[in-house]
Amino acid sequence: MGLVLFPGDGDNSSPDASWSYSGFAAFRRRLAETEGFVLSEMRGFGGERPWSEVSTALESLLDHPDAGGDDLSPDECASILVRLEAITDQWAREGGDQLLQQHIEDARLLAGVLRLCIEKDVPLAFL
Numbered sequence: 143m144g145l146v147l148f149p150g151d152g153d154n155s156s157p158d159a160s161w162s163y164s165g166f167a168a169f170r171r172r173l174a175e176t177e178g179f180v181l182s183e184m185r186g187f188g189g190e191r192p193w194s195e196v197s198t199a200l201e202s203l204l205d206h207p208d209a210g211g212d213d214l215s216p217d218e219c220a221s222i223l224v225r226l227e228a229i230t231d232q233w234a235r236e237g238g239d240q241l242l243q244q245h246i247e248d249a250r251l252l253a254g255v256l257r258l259c260i261e262k263d264v265p266l267a268f269l
Contacts, residue, residue, distance in 0.1 A: 144160055144161055144162045144163060144165075144166075145160065145161050145162075145163060145166050145208055145209075145268065145269070146158050146159070146160040146268075146269045147159045147160070147252065147255060147266055147267070147268055147269075148255060148266070148267055148269065149255060149258045149259045149262060149264050149265075149266065149267070150213050150259075150264045150265040150266065150267040151258075151262050151264040156255075156258060157251075157254055157255055157258065158255060159248065159251045159252040159254075159255050161248065163208055165244075165248075166208065167208075168241070168245075169245055169248055169249075170203070170204050172242075172245050173200055173203075173204060173226075173229065174198075174200075174204055176229050176232065176233075177196070177198040177200060177204075177229075178196075179191075179196050179198075181204065184196075184204075184205070186205060186207075193205050198225070199221045199222060199224065199225035200222055200225055200226070202214050202218045202221075202222065203222050206268065207268075208268075209268075210268075211268060213265035213266060213267045213268070214259075214265055214266040215265055216259055216260050216263050216264065216265065218266070219256045219259040219260050219265075219266050220256075220260050222256055223253055223256040223257060223260065226249055226252065226253055226256070227253055229249065230246055230249040230250060230253065233245065233246050233249070234246055
């Protein structure tokens with residue numbers, strides 16, 4: 143069982159980004175760490191820190207339930223994409239272990255899906 147993020151365009155041939163639930167959790171933890179906070183300290187992730195105390199363009203991706211929840215709008219996708227690409231470039235410069243390399247690959251795949259959502263003006267759906 144896992145999680146799939148895909149353009150909400152009704153086209154089953156559109157690209158998607160998929161993870162196991164634990165893989166997506168690890169990916170989001172690394173994104174949060176790069177943004178300067180610990181995801182497990184946040185409300186909804188076992189902590190009490192409110193999201194209003196952090197500032198990140200990735201909030202709508204990071205503070206999204208794994209199952210269910212609203213789709214992300216094309217505007218949210220655009221905001222996420224800019225920051226995600228900057229983070230991916232930073233990670234690539236850092237180099238690192240196999241898990242970091244997997245997160246770079248996952249981020250690039252997700253960036254492609256976000257780009258398609260923006261181009262088609264459709265939401266990013268979670269399944």
